[in-house]
Amino acid sequence: MDSITHLFYGGVIAAAIAPRQHRRAALLAGMVLNTLPDLDVLPLLLSDDPIVRMTWHRAATHSWFVLPLVAWGIWAFFRRRGGRVAQAPTRWWWAIFACLMAHPLLDSFTVYGTQLLWPLPVPPLMWSSLFIIDPLFTAAWLAAFVAAMVAGSRQWGGKALAAGIVLGVGYVGWSLLAKSLVQREADRALAAMGLADAPRFSVPMPFNTLLWRVVAMTPSGFVEGERSLVADHGPMVFRGYPSHVQALRQAAAIPAVQELGWFNHGFQKAQVRDGQLVLSDLRMGAEPDYSFNFAVAEPDGDGWRAIPPQQLRWPWEASRRLGDMWQRIWQQPAAQAAASSGETPAASASK
Numbered sequence: 001m002d003s004i005t006h007l008f009y010g011g012v013i014a015a016a017i018a019p020r021q022h023r024r025a026a027l028l029a030g031m032v033l034n035t036l037p038d039l040d041v042l043p044l045l046l047s048d049d050p051i052v053r054m055t056w057h058r059a060a061t062h063s064w065f066v067l068p069l070v071a072w073g074i075w076a077f078f079r080r081r082g083g084r085v086a087q088a089p090t091r092w093w094w095a096i097f098a099c100l101m102a103h104p105l106l107d108s109f110t111v112y113g114t115q116l117l118w119p120l121p122v123p124p125l126m127w128s129s130l131f132i133i134d135p136l137f138t139a140a141w142l143a144a145f146v147a148a149m150v151a152g153s154r155q156w157g158g159k160a161l162a163a164g165i166v167l168g169v170g171y172v173g174w175s176l177l178a179k180s181l182v183q184r185e186a187d188r189a190l191a192a193m194g195l196a197d198a199p200r201f202s203v204p205m206p207f208n209t210l211l212w213r214v215v216a217m218t219p220s221g222f223v224e225g226e227r228s229l230v231a232d233h234g235p236m237v238f239r240g241y242p243s244h245v246q247a248l249r250q251a252a253a254i255p256a257v258q259e260l261g262w263f264n265h266g267f268q269k270a271q272v273r274d275g276q277l278v279l280s281d282l283r284m285g286a287e288p289d290y291s292f293n294f295a296v297a298e299p300d301g302d303g304w305r306a307i308p309p310q311q312l313r314w315p316w317e318a319s320r321r322l323g324d325m326w327q328r329i330w331q332q333p334a335a336q337a338a339a340s341s342g343e344t345p346a347a348s349a350s351k
Contacts, residue, residue, distance in 0.1 A: 001106050001107055001109075001110060001130070001132060001133075002132055002133045002138075003035065003038060004138065005106075005133075005134075005137065005141065006034045006035060006038070006103060006106070007031045008031075008141040008142045008144075009034060009168070010030040010031055010033055010034020010035070010099050010102070010103065011026070011028065011029075011030035011031045011034070011141075011148075012027075012030065012141050012144045012145050012148070012164050012165060012168075013030055013034070013095070013098055013102055013165075014026040014029055014030025014033060014095045014098075014099045015027045015030060015145075015148050015161055016158070016161040016162065016165060017098060018084075018088070018091055018092060018095045019088045019091050020153045020157065020158055021153045022084045022087075023148055023153055023158075024148075024149060024152055025084055026095060027145060027148060027149055029095075029096075029099075030095070030099050033074075033100055034100075034102070034103050036061070036100065036103075037058075037061040037062050037067070037100070037103045038061075038103075039061065040056070040058075040060070040061040040062075041053075041057060044056055044057060049308075049309055050294060050310065050311035051256050051259055051294060051309045054292060055260070055263045058104065058107055058113070058114045058115055059115045059118045060115075060119070062103070062104035062107060062114050062115060062118070063104070063115060063116065063117065063118035063119070064101060064104065064116050064117065065117070065118065065119070066118070067100045067101055067104070068097065070100060071093075071097040071101075074096055075089075075093050075096050075097075078092070104116055108125045108126065108127055109127050109128070109130045109172060109175070110126070110128065110131070110132050111126050111128035111132075111201070111203045111283045112124070112126065112283070112284065113125055113126035113263070113265075114126075123262055123263065123265055124263065126201075126265070127176075128179070128202065128203045128204075129172070129179045129204070130172065130175050130204065130209070131203070131204045131205070131206055131208070133206070133207060134171075134204075134207060134208070134209070135207055136171060136208075137168065137171050137172075140168040140171060141164055141168050143160075143164060144160050144163060144164020144165070144167075144168075147161075148160050148164075171209075174209065175209045178204075178209050178212070179202055179204075179212070181229060182202050182212040182227045182229070183202050183214070185227055185232075185235075185236045186200065186202060186214040186216075186225065186236055188236070189225065189235050189237070189238060190216050190238070193223070193238065195216055195218065195223070198216040198217055198218060199216065199217045199266060199267070200215060200216035201214070201215055201265070201267060201283060202214045203283065205226070205286075205325055206325065208329065210228060210229050210230050210329050211226065211227070211228050211229075211328055211329045212226065212227045212228075212229070213225070213226055213286055214226075214227065214236070214238075215282050215283075216238070217267065218240065219245070220240075220242055220245060221240065221241050221242040221243035221245065221269070222240075222241055222243060222267075222269065222282060223238040223239060223240045223241070224238065224239055224241060224286065224287055225237055225238040225239070226328065228328060228329050228332065230329055230330055231328075231329065231331050231332040232336065233332065234336065237335075237336050239287075241269070243268075243269045243270050243271070244271050244272055244277070245270065247272060247277050247304065248277075248279075250302075250303045251296070251297045251303070251304040254296060254297055254304065254305075256294070256306060256309045257279065257296055257297070260279055260281070260294065260296070264281045264283060267282040267283050268281055268282055269282055269290070273295075273312075275298060276295040276296075276297065276298050276307070277295065277297040277298070277304055278293055278294065278295050278296070278312060279293070279294050280292065280294075281293075292311070293311065293312045293313070293314075294309050294310065294311055295307065295309065295310040295312055296309050
């Protein structure tokens, strides 16, 4: 999740657990605590390998095996120093522990994924029901944070915190329900296409949980579809796109290819650009714009040899499509609407 949301999310969690006379201090402490796991980006800046910077983020500092030890260390340090933690050690232990553990839990609801079980060699968990920035989700935590800061130790501040947590957790619940509704329609459409067993994922489009994107892998590439929970009716429509699957198979032994495939669960597009094998993470972005594109190999006879990984950036059109995305939430494309009603697009347009 984005760093701003983590600040208010952490503050509310800590303040809800700490004694109410410590509420304002807990709000600030929770902001700091919930930011700590993301400080792993600082040492990663020292690496010149962009794949390391991507795949090692949300690893050790987000592990549920590591964070309890960090929580104990922080709690023990401040307890020895006296002050608020020493005055209410049990409440503050749970505030520190819950705040640290809640950070990677929330991150796991995004498509980037989180290595909650590090150092076990399992792919990052990605429940992908929330976009990394969701204004409505953030608003619940921000409102509760501000209200509690104004209230201080007054009793109504606790009610504001409880209301914010209920709204925030309820929004996550709604996102999971929305995801299940989209996946049900996607499963039906993909089964009709002969792709019932194809690996797939669904993810909300930027800043909302009403418009969703679903990608399924095929033998020659992948298919991509959208679903608006507000506007769409009838079967979900998918569009097919190619991937250089032969080159990907030939380069399968290259460490960078293996690491990326592990990290993105195999949801990647392979293409040859300027004589290099480029892998794009299909989870973040939409065709043809993706946030993470890596050149990992170059031709070597009939195969490929590894090169120092490079993160590539080219003209990105996604930001220009936000207006279209907003309209897409509320309006089903004419061709899809006609298909769902059993009409041809031309017949639909003539009415």
